Amino acid sequence: MNLDTALGLDCEPHGSSDDPDLLDFSANTNPEVPPGVETAYREAFAAARSYPADPPAAYREAAAEYVGCDPEAVVPTPGGLAAIRAAIALAVDAGDTTLLPAPSFGEYAREVRLEGGEPVFVAADAVLDADPTDHALAVVCAPNNPTGTDYERAELERFAARCRAADTPLLVDEAFRGFTDRPSIAGTAGVVVARSLTKLFGLPGIRAGFAVATGEFGAALASARRPWNVSVPALATGTHCMRRDAFISATRERVRSERARMAAALEERYDVTPSEAPFLLLDVGADGRSVEAVVEGARDRGVAVRDATSFRGLDSHVRVAVRRPAENDRLLAALGVGDDLTGGGGSGGDDV
Numbered sequence: 001m002n003l004d005t006a007l008g009l010d011c012e013p014h015g016s017s018d019d020p021d022l023l024d025f026s027a028n029t030n031p032e033v034p035p036g037v038e039t040a041y042r043e044a045f046a047a048a049r050s051y052p053a054d055p056p057a058a059y060r061e062a063a064a065e066y067v068g069c070d071p072e073a074v075v076p077t078p079g080g081l082a083a084i085r086a087a088i089a090l091a092v093d094a095g096d097t098t099l100l101p102a103p104s105f106g107e108y109a110r111e112v113r114l115e116g117g118e119p120v121f122v123a124a125d126a127v128l129d130a131d132p133t134d135h136a137l138a139v140v141c142a143p144n145n146p147t148g149t150d151y152e153r154a155e156l157e158r159f160a161a162r163c164r165a166a167d168t169p170l171l172v173d174e175a176f177r178g179f180t181d182r183p184s185i186a187g188t189a190g191v192v193v194a195r196s197l198t199k200l201f202g203l204p205g206i207r208a209g210f211a212v213a214t215g216e217f218g219a220a221l222a223s224a225r226r227p228w229n230v231s232v233p234a235l236a237t238g239t240h241c242m243r244r245d246a247f248i249s250a251t252r253e254r255v256r257s258e259r260a261r262m263a264a265a266l267e268e269r270y271d272v273t274p275s276e277a278p279f280l281l282l283d284v285g286a287d288g289r290s291v292e293a294v295v296e297g298a299r300d301r302g303v304a305v306r307d308a309t310s311f312r313g314l315d316s317h318v319r320v321a322v323r324r325p326a327e328n329d330r331l332l333a334a335l336g337v338g339d340d341l342t343g344g345g346g347s348g349g350d351d352v
Helices: 003-007 037-043 057-067 080-091 107-114 124-129 153-165 215-224 232-242 245-266 291-300 325-334
Strands: 074-077 097-102 118-123 137-141 170-173 191-196 209-212 279-283 317-321
Touching: 037 232, 057 074, 057 191, 057 209, 057 232, 074 080, 074 215, 080 107, 080 137, 080 170, 080 191, 080 209, 080 215, 097 107, 097 124, 107 118, 107 137, 118 124, 124 137, 124 153, 137 153, 153 170, 191 215, 245 279, 245 325, 291 317, 291 325
Parallel strands: 097 118, 097 137, 137 170, 170 191
Antiparallel strands: 074 209, 191 209, 279 317
8 A cells, every 4th residue: 555545645746747748737847947057067076076065055155145044044955845844844743733725735734744733724815814823833835836826025924923923833835936026035033934946947856945944943943954965966056046047037037928928818718817826727617628628638739737636625627837938839729729839749939
């Protein structure tokens, strides 16, 4: 028996297709990578033959500049999920409850249950109005996966203040926030921020990310981190990526403009949730359409989209990534809207 099944744990698939013949809109990673990233990775080889300095100062400094916090508050992790797991493991004990958004990333509930805790679900668009009192931890995903909902900084700060008053740590997952111009809440007292370099920089296999936390919880998070927990190539590559300001700006603008164009076209046929993220959530249930039919129909036209029914509370939805213009045209055609400007064939797309 699968261990997750035996333990009664949620195990949320991350999307992404392993079929090389499909254009993949099921995952949310950037189809572009920053210039010079391969060189940075290769040049790390010599340094990888020695143990690195620990904690890694250059990486922490780059991360601090990237999100606007003190380098001392940065805790390097092998990906954003590692930061989430570390925070939940420190905050949640057996029998504790944790305030979680729904629909949202299924791993939050899974990690809480691994610690013997119990998830308490609140609608993602109302989570900042929830009462954090008596919970061991509150979690917010900003922007939220899979809805694309984001939260204004002032609203997050008010919720963080209520969490501090309740002595409840607040974990804010900012995996997709780099796609926006909105500031991070990193460095705010009582808040743990989890960041991933997977999404914005198109490098899921690098496994680099970090947490940001201050005060006693930040000290505990830093102490719990294993020495050398991020490889030398990942540190070098991540440092390089976080300092590519022009790439970040160009990516944000492309995603913003393409997301608006795609949403306008898709609204001809589907109910599209407003999004601040590099993806759109579509309710495909109108006129008796089934999710399975939409997913299979797109696949028959060479495009993979994400079946979103695995997310709590969604039973007629798919999620689609925002990629490059010519690729997005293929998605629109596969979903029965717009014009197929690429004429099929390869993935196409404009460079960022």
